[in-house]
Amino acid sequence: MEQRVFVFNPGPAALPLPVLERIRDEMLSFRGTGMSILEMSHRSKTFENVLNDAAMRVKRLLRLDERFRVIFLQGGASLQFAMVPMNLALEGKPVGYIDTGYWASKAMKEAQILGKEVRILASSADKNYAYIPKNLVLDENLAYLHLTSNNTIEGTQWQSFPDTQGIPLVSDMSSDIFSRVFDPSPFGLIYAGAQKNAGPSGVTIVIVREDMLGRVPKNLPTMLKYTTFVESNSLYNTPPCFAVYVVDLVLEWLEETVGGLEKMEALNREKAKILYDYIDSQDFYSCPVVPEDRSMMNVVFRLPSPELEDQFVKEAEKEGLVGLKGHRSVGGCRASLYNAVTVEAVRALVDFMKEFVRKNG
Numbered sequence: 001m002e003q004r005v006f007v008f009n010p011g012p013a014a015l016p017l018p019v020l021e022r023i024r025d026e027m028l029s030f031r032g033t034g035m036s037i038l039e040m041s042h043r044s045k046t047f048e049n050v051l052n053d054a055a056m057r058v059k060r061l062l063r064l065d066e067r068f069r070v071i072f073l074q075g076g077a078s079l080q081f082a083m084v085p086m087n088l089a090l091e092g093k094p095v096g097y098i099d100t101g102y103w104a105s106k107a108m109k110e111a112q113i114l115g116k117e118v119r120i121l122a123s124s125a126d127k128n129y130a131y132i133p134k135n136l137v138l139d140e141n142l143a144y145l146h147l148t149s150n151n152t153i154e155g156t157q158w159q160s161f162p163d164t165q166g167i168p169l170v171s172d173m174s175s176d177i178f179s180r181v182f183d184p185s186p187f188g189l190i191y192a193g194a195q196k197n198a199g200p201s202g203v204t205i206v207i208v209r210e211d212m213l214g215r216v217p218k219n220l221p222t223m224l225k226y227t228t229f230v231e232s233n234s235l236y237n238t239p240p241c242f243a244v245y246v247v248d249l250v251l252e253w254l255e256e257t258v259g260g261l262e263k264m265e266a267l268n269r270e271k272a273k274i275l276y277d278y279i280d281s282q283d284f285y286s287c288p289v290v291p292e293d294r295s296m297m298n299v300v301f302r303l304p305s306p307e308l309e310d311q312f313v314k315e316a317e318k319e320g321l322v323g324l325k326g327h328r329s330v331g332g333c334r335a336s337l338y339n340a341v342t343v344e345a346v347r348a349l350v351d352f353m354k355e356f357v358r359k360n361g
């Protein structure tokens with residue numbers, strides 16, 4: 001086999017090696033069928049078993065009770081920015097948003113385009129989104145409160161979720177779903193594009209609490225209603241079969257090889273600590289995010305100049321450390337340490353960073 005590199009891409013992102021090997025091994029004949037899963041009917045029992053298995057694993061891993069439904073949609077997290085207000089807004093009530101950066105404000109903008117009354121309860125725009133707003137003042141009339149649990153681009157993460165006193169929380173968890181344990185009960189809806197932490201691009205995992213389904217307006221297009229996909233078990237039309245299959249394998253790996261979310265969280269904490277501890281121990285690299293709100297998933301850091309940052313990204317790539325460029329909207333560097341990124345990869349990155357300072361510091 002050709003040498004594999006260490007993948008720090010922000011999304012699509014690293015997948016566990018055993019998952020990639022399993023896909024390869026099952027590619028030509030899927031579990032005794034004599035055909036590839038790519039060639040199979042989405043109405044077949046074989047595929048439906050895969051889809052049901054993936055949904056069951058989502059429920060088990062996140063400890064969702066029977067009130068929660070898991071559906072698989074297309075259109076990415078970006079379509080959810082619009083589907084959430086379309087489906088869950090309520091007549092005469094504002095919808096609440098917390099502005100923690102690039103993706104959070106995109107979500108908010110879709111609600112505004114739809115003409116909803118949008119309340120921005122808090123924003124960290126005043127400090128370049130380098131922190132998570134604290135001490136929220138809630139408006140108890142909100143239809144829901146939307147937040148982005150992990151800010152992929154800015155490198156911040158909610159360490160705990162605000163107590164909304166019964167107002168349903170809605171969260172974009174695209175870049176940290178399945179990375180840690182949390183209590184799902186205050187959430188009316190959770191969505192995540194799979195391509196960061198749960199699989200390949202092409203499928204969005206949506207978890208919706210039963211009581212939210214009563215809000216879905218009758219006059220929405222069929223493809224834009226959550227109820228369509230809940231009632232059809234995500235099989236209203238052809239789903240992204242291959243992507244759902246890979247999500248199932250990633251979640252199987254998470255449950256059976258890693259050993260569940262507590263174990264995954266411990267590993268993620270260990271990885272993030274290795275990198276942040278090194279960044280904080282010297283003064284060539286720096287992290288702009290306040291320590292208490294730093295993301296375990298996306299570690300953003302700066303070098304003394306944009307020229308050095310470019311050189312760093314290029315040389316890292318030559319050494320087999322790929323995907324370290326920061327998002328085009330903020331610049332700098334970013335290492336995405338999603339579930340599939342190993343402790344070994346993070347140690348290799350820190351070794352490279354030390355070597356880079358030795359030569360250029």
Ligand SMILES: *Cc1c(COP(=O)(O)O)cnc(C)c1O
Pocket residue numbers: 011075076077078079103148150151152172173174175193196
């Ligand atoms: C990547 C990302 C998105 C965009 O996802 P798409 O699937 O490309 O629409 C939205 N929100 C967050 C938090 C992300 O990290």
